[in-house]
Amino acid sequence: MGAAPLLLTAARAVPAQTAEAQVVKIVAQRFHYTPGEFRVKAGRPVLLEFTALDFVHGFNMPDLKVRADLPPGTVTRVALPAAPPGSYDFVCDNFCGDHHEEMHGRMIVEA
Known part of the structure; x- marks a missing residue:
């Protein structure tokens, strides 16, 4: 019973901090992402909309512990939490051919 007031307080604080997600559209195609680098604002969640061709x-964005498969012919939405300023690398982690290791990108979170 002692935890209930704490949970109620935390639940009330979340909506006040929730910001509209920044949407970034990304195309995945052997052996690159387009755009390969993009910028977002710190403190706001991000919604990535992938189309694999x-x-x-x-x-796979290891620093934020986010991973998804991107099947062709559909839009795959990946929600990222609000992140502090910095640079966050991502990679294709499904082997896609001879130049697979070159398929990577970067999200830059600006203050």
């Missing part, structure tokens, strides 16, 4: 690519 030719293969079931992967998306």
Whole structure:
């Protein structure tokens, strides 16, 4: 019973901090993401909308512990939490051919 007031307080604080997500559209195609680098504002959640053109690519952003498969022919939405300023690398983690290791990108979070 002692935890209930704490949970209520935390639940009330969340809506006040919630910001509209920044939407970034990304195309995944052997052997690159377009755009390969993009910028977002700190403190706001991000919604990535992926379209894979030719293969079931992967998306892995280890620093934020976010991973998804990107099947072709559909839009795959990946929600990222609000992140502090910095640079966050992501890679394709589904082997997609000879130049697979070159398929990577970067999200830059600006203050």
